Amino acid sequence: MFCKRFLTMVDEKNGKVQFIEVCSSVGPAEWDAVNRRRTGGVIKSVKLKSTMLITDAEIGESELRLGPVSQQLGAMGISSIKIEGDEVRSTWYGMAGASVGVGACMPACPDVLRTEYPDDFKMGGGHTAHVDIITPKLVRVIIGIDDTDTKEKGATWVAGLKLGTQCPIGKFIEHKIVQLNPDAPNKTTNCCGTAVSFAVKESEIPALIEFAVDFIRKESYSEDAIMTVFQGLEIPKPLADFGWDCKSILFRPEDAVKVAEENGVQIISLNGGKKGVIGAVAAIGCFDMGEKAAGVPQDFE
Numbered sequence: 452m453f454c455k456r457f458l459t460m461v462d463e464k465n466g467k468v469q470f471i472e473v474c475s476s477v478g479p480a481e482w483d484a485v486n487r488r489r490t491g492g493v494i495k496s497v498k499l500k501s502t503m504l505i506t507d508a509e510i511g512e513s514e515l516r517l518g519p520v521s522q523q524l525g526a527m528g529i530s531s532i533k534i535e536g537d538e539v540r541s542t543w544y545g546m547a548g549a550s551v552g553v554g555a556c557m558p559a560c561p562d563v564l565r566t567e568y569p570d571d572f573k574m575g576g577g578h579t580a581h582v583d584i585i586t587p588k589l590v591r592v593i594i595g596i597d598d599t600d601t602k603e604k605g606a607t608w609v610a611g612l613k614l615g616t617q618c619p620i621g622k623f624i625e626h627k628i629v630q631l632n633p634d635a636p637n638k639t640t641n642c643c644g645t646a647v648s649f650a651v652k653e654s655e656i657p658a659l660i661e662f663a664v665d666f667i668r669k670e671s672y673s674e675d676a677i678m679t680v681f682q683g684l685e686i687p688k689p690l691a692d693f694g695w696d697c698k699s700i701l702f703r704p705e706d707a708v709k710v711a712e713e714n715g716v717q718i719i720s721l722n723g724g725k726k727g728v729i730g731a732v733a734a735i736g737c738f739d740m741g742e743k744a745a746g747v748p749q750d751f752e
Contacts (some may be wrong), residue, residue: 598727694736
């Protein structure tokens with residue numbers, strides 16, 4: 452059908468789940484986004500990036516505002532999310548055309564393990580349908596890097612994007628170029644860090660980190676290259692604040708190390724240096740800021 456990706460990332464510590472879906476057309480994705488926001492249930496927010504639909508939800512159960520589309524009601528939503536071992540069970544409701552989305556489109560995606568239907572299931576026309584979609588339990592891992600280049604050659608954002616597109620472990624989700632303080636004395640030219648995110652099984656995390664270390668080390672031209680690793684769906688506020696401040700304040704490497712230690716960020720020196728630690732930590736801090744990650748504060752005044 453039309454659903455090309457359906458990934459379920461879980462952050463059990465914070466009780467959060469994030470669905471990453473990719474549709475073959477932007478129209479259905481836009482319609483789903485608007486209706487999921489109206490319908491609510493366990494859904495907390497929905498973001499749309501072209502045909503990529505990012506749905507943030509919470510583990511548990513909640514009543515839906517389901518009905519024929521109106522200002523108060525939506526025709527698609529999630530009433531329940533349960534973690535069952537290495538699987539996630541999400542209960543989706545859809546009315547009329549949306550019943551085809553939950554009953555046929557999403558279940559046909561290769562990322563879905565299986566779909567369980569009630570005995571009285573009907574879809575299309577004026578029917579309301581619900582199904583349980585079971586998917587692998589994945590976690591989000593963000594890898595930040597900085598100072599892989601020199602004034603003569605290389606570009607950190609290129610190394611990061613190559614890592615994302617060539618890594619055979621997990622599913623590559625997003626790549627971000629993070630603008631840092633343009634007045635930094637040790638920059639090459641533009642002073643940007645970068646970060647990439649993956650959806651992986653928890654058991655795959657060590658292999659992902661090992662692959663990334665070897666890959667970025669080979670792609671680096673600088674002795675100061677640093678890689679950082681963060682797991683979870685929620686960037687801690689102190690980490691995000693540090694990332695934003697790195698766009699206008701000149702920090703010391705030890706400042707970045709302290710923030711990393713206090714907020715669950717692993718720091719890996721790839722070639723023995725440490726100058727890249729500020730940008731590599733800040734890249735994770737800014738990861739969920741959208742366009743703000745790519746700019747400096749003056750761009751958004």
